Amino acid sequence: MRIYLPFLFSAIASSGIWVYAADTTSSTNTTSGSDDIDDILSSPHRFCADDMKMVFGFGDSYTNVMGPKGDVWTWNHFQSNDSVLNAPIRINGTTAHGPNWIEYLTECYEGLPQDCNTQLFDVAYGGASVDSNLVSPAYTHIVDFIHQVKQWKRYIQPAVSWKPENTLTAVWFGINDALTSSKTKTWLELGILFNKIMDAYNEQLETLYSYGMRSFLVVNVPPMEHAPAHIGNQTIAKVVKSYNDLLRARVAMFNTKHKDQVFVHYFDAHRYFNEYLTNSSGLFKNITGYCSTDKCEYPNYEYFWMNDIHPMYPVHKLLAEDLNKELEEVSQCS
Numbered sequence: 001m002r003i004y005l006p007f008l009f010s011a012i013a014s015s016g017i018w019v020y021a022a023d024t025t026s027s028t029n030t031t032s033g034s035d036d037i038d039d040i041l042s043s044p045h046r047f048c049a050d051d052m053k054m055v056f057g058f059g060d061s062y063t064n065v066m067g068p069k070g071d072v073w074t075w076n077h078f079q080s081n082d083s084v085l086n087a088p089i090r091i092n093g094t095t096a097h098g099p100n101w102i103e104y105l106t107e108c109y110e111g112l113p114q115d116c117n118t119q120l121f122d123v124a125y126g127g128a129s130v131d132s133n134l135v136s137p138a139y140t141h142i143v144d145f146i147h148q149v150k151q152w153k154r155y156i157q158p159a160v161s162w163k164p165e166n167t168l169t170a171v172w173f174g175i176n177d178a179l180t181s182s183k184t185k186t187w188l189e190l191g192i193l194f195n196k197i198m199d200a201y202n203e204q205l206e207t208l209y210s211y212g213m214r215s216f217l218v219v220n221v222p223p224m225e226h227a228p229a230h231i232g233n234q235t236i237a238k239v240v241k242s243y244n245d246l247l248r249a250r251v252a253m254f255n256t257k258h259k260d261q262v263f264v265h266y267f268d269a270h271r272y273f274n275e276y277l278t279n280s281s282g283l284f285k286n287i288t289g290y291c292s293t294d295k296c297e298y299p300n301y302e303y304f305w306m307n308d309i310h311p312m313y314p315v316h317k318l319l320a321e322d323l324n325k326e327l328e329e330v331s332q333c334s
Contacts, residue, residue, distance in 0.1 A: 045213045047263035048333035053194040054162045057102050057122035058148050059172035064124035066093025084159035096308050098313025104320030123148045129176045131200040149204050164214040172219035182239040200251045215263040218251050220244040222273040229308035
């Protein structure tokens, strides 16, 4: 397989962010970096969506679910010995006014995760970044990607039974990293920071791999310049693009490193958000405002946004449907 990732000390012209990554440039038979990354990401290890029995979720408020063992921030604080297998998911306990994408994907909406046909053990935490030492969270109690992985290892791994061949590890981080860092960093500082974040991100993927996980779903950052809190903010747009470009390259490198041993699917939520917003007629009546209460001009499901930063549950449903289609397309079922 030809690999060409020309990101060593090269500049992303659209944003001015410098990108530092391992130089894996081939001396011959090279094509554009973007084309080869597509080739790498479309050459997965065997994965069958129809056989999926378990999903482990890591992420922020776009992914977290709620439950009595946790709070509005997360499903579980793991404060008792029975906290994993006696921790029901609270129906509609999300930032979407309804189910979120990972619940739609698994059809695990309420009750004990282990009772769902596709079990969902979701340690995502609202407000999370990849590494809180690099991007400070809004509150000190927020659990970043690094510590979500530690929670999984300490609490979930000993409590649940799972097999690598029918388990999907779903990871969605970057929204808080991009938005928070864009407020105070120069372009040069962002470039350095984002590469450190990608190092931490990759380290967690490697850790999860070492724990036996073999099928990975990685979701990129949506176009947050369309969220009510940031409408029309082109700085946000450029920051998000740069983050996503780096993430895509790093995911391809992770996939290449492990070759036939992993399935890695990079899901372009950024593209799908733009498609839904561009073709919103018939889907939504309001795509610039939001409805965070029960008293709005339209029914809440006709709003794209639940509040100034989070999409409403119909958006999550659309995402899950498109994600499921992609997973079905790349599935290799015997």
